[in-house]
Amino acid sequence: MAEEIAVENISVCLRRYIKDQQPVESDMEIVKSEVTLRLSEGTQDVLVQNLYLSPDPYMRNRMREIFTSYLPPFEPGKPIAGFGVAKVILSDHPDFQIGDIVTGIVSWEKYSVIKGGLGLRNVSHIDVPLSFHIGILGLPGLTAYAGFFEVCKPKKGEQVFVSAASGAVGQLVGQLAKLAGCRVVGSAGTDEKVELLMTRLGYDDGFNYKKEANLSEALKRYFPEGIDIYFENVGGKMLEAVLDNLKVHARIAVCGMISQNLSEHGEGIRNLSQLIVKRAKMQGFLMTDYLHLQEEFTKFMLSHLKEKKIIFIEDVVDGIENAPHAFIRLLQGKNIGKQIVHL
């Protein structure tokens, strides 16, 4: 570590906390600085160059001052952070060597120091696109896998509904449902996405929820006998419509409520008594409760990827300067597939 190189770092910092409104690009700012690439010995720190960043909906809650979610708020003036894939530049940690490809929580900047290598994991499978480690092999992948198999416990022939069906998690749930022998219908917010469901992701059917005047009627059309499994990504009116169309002993895996989780209290769900009528289960989950499945999950996804029995659609934005834009378009549902920032 004798040679110390000065480089330009570019960071995406939180400008100010957001309130109950949707964040906008100007809530973040691009900050340039000069940093010296060095590490102090005895710290076990790791210095990485970030290759891919993952904008995820849960990050929105970290832009608020109130600690209502499962992670603390970001700090104004400091880089925001999320899952990323990076290359080790310098390492004081025995588990990580220069040149290693790693994944974990990184700051949104070109170069990051990971204190004590906390949460970093070596990527052993470099025969797939590296960005897959924050996609099908990362948070969205394990979320879909654990949520569908462990929470929903699908049975062959069951009727599955997925909202945000072409998104990072939804596109995988749809494919897992088909692999499990279920019938699966998805909803999305543009016709282009709906087409994708059927042409590339193997969904049996799909619809554009923005074109439906009555979501409950729409679901009745697609599920005349009701829904066994609902993979919930959106909340609000869609959840109400699903509750009105459940089959007996239905299961709802609550993965996200992107229409809801910004304000302290979202839109009201008025028909929860359907849970009694249909003896249905509604379960919230986070993939962090299923890290013990990591090995089985990685094996499953890799083998299905190799046999081309599963695909993963990404929407890549180039350049860290465009990361705020990538994050906002994700929240606006403008991405097609998993939103990725490529540095």
Place this chain on the structure above:
Amino acid sequence: MAEEIAVENISVCLRRYIKDQQPVESDMEIVKSEVTLRLSEGTQDVLVQNLYLSPDPYMRNRMREIFTSYLPPFEPGKPIAGFGVAKVILSDHPDFQIGDIVTGIVSWEKYSVIKGGLGLRNVSHIDVPLSFHIGILGLPGLTAYAGFFEVCKPKKGEQVFVSAASGAVGQLVGQLAKLAGCRVVGSAGTDEKVELLMTRLGYDDGFNYKKEANLSEALKRYFPEGIDIYFENVGGKMLEAVLDNLKVHARIAVCGMISQNLSEHGEGIRNLSQLIVKRAKMQGFLMTDYLHLQEEFTKFMLSHLKEKKIIFIEDVVDGIENAPHAFIRLLQGKNIGKQIVHL
């Protein structure tokens, strides 16, 4: 069956369907008629004299024309029906003999013909008050037992909250929670009921929800570290308050939503995203899914009754003419313990 006796029958009939408002006594009417006590041979019919009737909250939904619940609507001009304990007067069914004490769904009248003996069950334990067969040994008992043990899966030391805590089901859940080694707090709608929770039912604590300006703050007081198990009997604002106070991996058994299930769509629950944050499960259930536990459940309750480790509080109204009043006061929360009509 040679001798045919004419007797006066008194029935509680539905006068008209109710809309979205609470039913009132005048929605029912007392109808007197003369009936001849006889049965045709080859029908397997059973003629019973009703001894105890059970007004239950779920019956409210059967007074509406719309079939939104798990049982069809009552018919105007005909007797309403519910669980009862009765004595066999005449029987064309091999399983039932004159003088047998039976339980099952009976019409609200002095004498009922049970077509083919459908759903009737002989009561073998006549060493407990007969009314217990529509209480601690009947629907409320099995509901509490299955809901608490099977849906909530309690662990020793867990924090349990029960709403409508002195009601037919709630009073049992509280006692089961103590038997399971949990700490249990209940809410009720009068000070008298709250006192009962602590003095007779073994609750660790309790509060009158009508005296709390902020239910969420009240729950924070009683559960500073959060709630592991919520036995849901009421819905609405109380459910919202509970969602704000859940511990990680909490379970909510949705038994009833008496504040909700009258209108098509009840009050909106706005913080369901807490299910994700706390990775919590919310499960609706009906005791009809747990009939396979009947034997184990009966054994459990009888042995605990005999050892005085469990009690059951009843609120008995005399005379079938007072049955409409008994039903309405139940819906108004005026009963203390299980509402019973004694004929």
